[in-house]
Amino acid sequence: MPSQPVVSFAGRSRMSPKTAMLVVPLLLAGLSMLGPFSIDTPFPAFKRMGADLDVSTDQMQLVVSAYLLSFGLMSPFHGPLSDAIGRRPVILGGCAVFAVASIGCAFSTSLPMLLTFRVLQGLSAGGGVIVSRTVIRDVFDGPQAQRLMSRVMMIFGAAPAIAPIVGGFLLQAGPWPVIFWFLAVVGLLLVALVAVFLPETHPKERRTPLAVGSLLASLGEVSRDLRFHRVAWAAALSFAGQFIYIGSAPIFVVDLLGKGELDFWVFFLPMISGVMLGAWVSGRAAGRVSGRRLVTWSLLFASGAALLNVGLALLPTAAELPYAVVGPGLIAVGTAAAYPTLQLVLLDMFPRSRGASVSMFTFFALLLNGITAAVVTPWVTHSVLTLALGSTVLVLGGMLCWVWHLRTGPRPVPAKAPEPIKPTESL
Structure with a gap:
C-alpha cells in the first residue's frame, strides 16, 4: 500500500492533488537547479572573463569558490529560518536577492567587484536550493518520499549538463555579462512560479519560535549528534568525489582534454546521465530495497567506479574520449543512487527541525566543496591521473x-510521522 501524505499542502491553491504532484516536484527541481546553474553556466566564459578582468586561470577559480564558500557559510540559517516563518517566505526572498546579485555580477568591471556579487549570490541562493528539499518530506512519508526525492534529483541532474551548454550559446550572442543577465532572469522567473504554484507546506502549528536562541538551539542539536555526522559526511564526501570533476571542469575539459568552450557537453553529458540513472535506480528501489542496503550497494558501486577511473587514467588513452569520462559518469551513478535516501535519513533524524537538519548537512557539504574547489583542485588538476586519484x-x-x-x-x-494537521485549505 503506497504511503499517504503526512500532511496536506497548507495555504491557498486551486490545483488538484494530482496536478500538484506533477507541478510541485518540477518546481522544486527548478529551485534546486539554481545552484548548478550558478556554478556551471559561467564556465565557458572563464577565458573571456579572465582576459577582460586581467586575471589568471587559477584566480578565476575564485569565481567558483567564492560562491560555494558563501553558500556554505549561510546554509545553516536558511533551514532554521524556514522552520520558524515557513518555507515560502525564505524561498521567495532568496530567489529575489539572487536575481539582484546576478545583475551586479553583470555590471562588474573587476575581479573583486565580481567576487563581491558572487558572494551575495551564494548567500541568497540557499533560500531556494536548501529549503526546497524539506518540502517533499513535509508532505510525504516512506517510499513515496523517496520516489519524489529521486524524481526531483533526476530533473535536477540535467542542470549541470545543460548549464555550460547554455553558457556557451549565450557567449555566441554577446559578451560574458549576458550569462549573469540570464541568471537574473532565472531568479525572477522562480520568484513568479513560487508565488503562483507553491503552497506553504510548513503550517504555523509546527513552526519553531522565531528567536535567535531557538534557531541556534536547533542547529546545536543537529551538529552535536554523532549519527548526523556519520551520515552527512558519507553523503558529502562521496558527492565531493563527483564534484571535484565539476568544480575543475574548465581545466579538465579545456586544458587536460584539449577541447573548446562549446565542448563542455562531452564531459557533462555522461556525468549527468549517470546522475539521472542513479536517481532512477533510487526511485525504482523505493519500497523494494531497504534504505541501508541501497546506500551500501550504491556507495560500493561508486567506490569501484573510482578505482576503475584510476585504472583508466593509467592508460596511454587517459586524456582521450570516451576513456576520460567513463569513470566520472559511473561514479555519478553510485552517488546519485545513494543520495536521496541519505537525505531522507538525515531529515528523519530531526522530524521537528527538518530545516535545521538539511541546513547543517548543506553547510558541511558546500564548505567541503568550496575547500575542494579552492584548495584541492589546484593540486590535482595537473593530469587526468592526479584528478582521478x-x-x-x-x-x-x-x-x-x-x-x-x-x-x-x-x-x-523509520521516524513516526507526526499526526496530520488539518490544513487551512487543501489542494
Whole structure:
C-alpha cells in the first residue's frame, strides 16, 4: 500500500492533488537547479572573463569558490529560518536577492567587484536550493518520499549538463555579462512560479519560535549528534568525489582534454546521465530495497567506479574520449543512487527541525566543496591521473563514513510521522 501524505499542502491553491504532484516536484527541481546553474553556466566564459578582468586561470577559480564558500557559510540559517516563518517566505526572498546579485555580477568591471556579487549570490541562493528539499518530506512519508526525492534529483541532474551548454550559446550572442543577465532572469522567473504554484507546506502549528536562541538551539542539536555526522559526511564526501570533476571542469575539459568552450557537453553529458540513472535506480528501489542496503550497494558501486577511473587514467588513452569520462559518469551513478535516501535519513533524524537538519548537512557539504574547489583542485588538476586519484580518496572516504555508521550506529527505525494537521485549505 503506497504511503499517504503526512500532511496536506497548507495555504491557498486551486490545483488538484494530482496536478500538484506533477507541478510541485518540477518546481522544486527548478529551485534546486539554481545552484548548478550558478556554478556551471559561467564556465565557458572563464577565458573571456579572465582576459577582460586581467586575471589568471587559477584566480578565476575564485569565481567558483567564492560562491560555494558563501553558500556554505549561510546554509545553516536558511533551514532554521524556514522552520520558524515557513518555507515560502525564505524561498521567495532568496530567489529575489539572487536575481539582484546576478545583475551586479553583470555590471562588474573587476575581479573583486565580481567576487563581491558572487558572494551575495551564494548567500541568497540557499533560500531556494536548501529549503526546497524539506518540502517533499513535509508532505510525504516512506517510499513515496523517496520516489519524489529521486524524481526531483533526476530533473535536477540535467542542470549541470545543460548549464555550460547554455553558457556557451549565450557567449555566441554577446559578451560574458549576458550569462549573469540570464541568471537574473532565472531568479525572477522562480520568484513568479513560487508565488503562483507553491503552497506553504510548513503550517504555523509546527513552526519553531522565531528567536535567535531557538534557531541556534536547533542547529546545536543537529551538529552535536554523532549519527548526523556519520551520515552527512558519507553523503558529502562521496558527492565531493563527483564534484571535484565539476568544480575543475574548465581545466579538465579545456586544458587536460584539449577541447573548446562549446565542448563542455562531452564531459557533462555522461556525468549527468549517470546522475539521472542513479536517481532512477533510487526511485525504482523505493519500497523494494531497504534504505541501508541501497546506500551500501550504491556507495560500493561508486567506490569501484573510482578505482576503475584510476585504472583508466593509467592508460596511454587517459586524456582521450570516451576513456576520460567513463569513470566520472559511473561514479555519478553510485552517488546519485545513494543520495536521496541519505537525505531522507538525515531529515528523519530531526522530524521537528527538518530545516535545521538539511541546513547543517548543506553547510558541511558546500564548505567541503568550496575547500575542494579552492584548495584541492589546484593540486590535482595537473593530469587526468592526479584528478582521478583525488576523486577516489573522496569517494572512499564517504564509503568509510557509511561503514562507520553501520557498525556503530543503532539500526535505523523509520521516524513516526507526526499526526496530520488539518490544513487551512487543501489542494
